[in-house]
Amino acid sequence: ALPILATATAVLPRTDGAACSVTGTAQCCSSTQSPTSSIVQTLLGLLGVPIGSVTADVGVVCSPITVLGLGGTQCSNQVVCCNNNNFNGVVALGCTPINIGL
Known part of the structure; x- marks a missing residue:
């Protein structure tokens, strides 16, 4: 018999009502873009962020999630x-889409 190996990623409820990784924050962005898109490369250049260092999706025009009522959000x-x-709020780096039951 082969042993089964299981791994887990820590996901904690945040005070902003969204489930997000330990190091991340939930954001509402107008869009997410590849770091290779021309608009993202322009924005990163203007902000002085080394373009080659960004590998994950980039959120464009972002704001923190606002909690309404019983854990719902406004986004x-x-x-x-x-x-x-x-x-x-111009950009947010290392973004992953999440489903928080809007």
């Missing part, structure tokens, strides 16, 4: 979990 665009959102 009519793309809800993502991003690892680096230190660019005043």
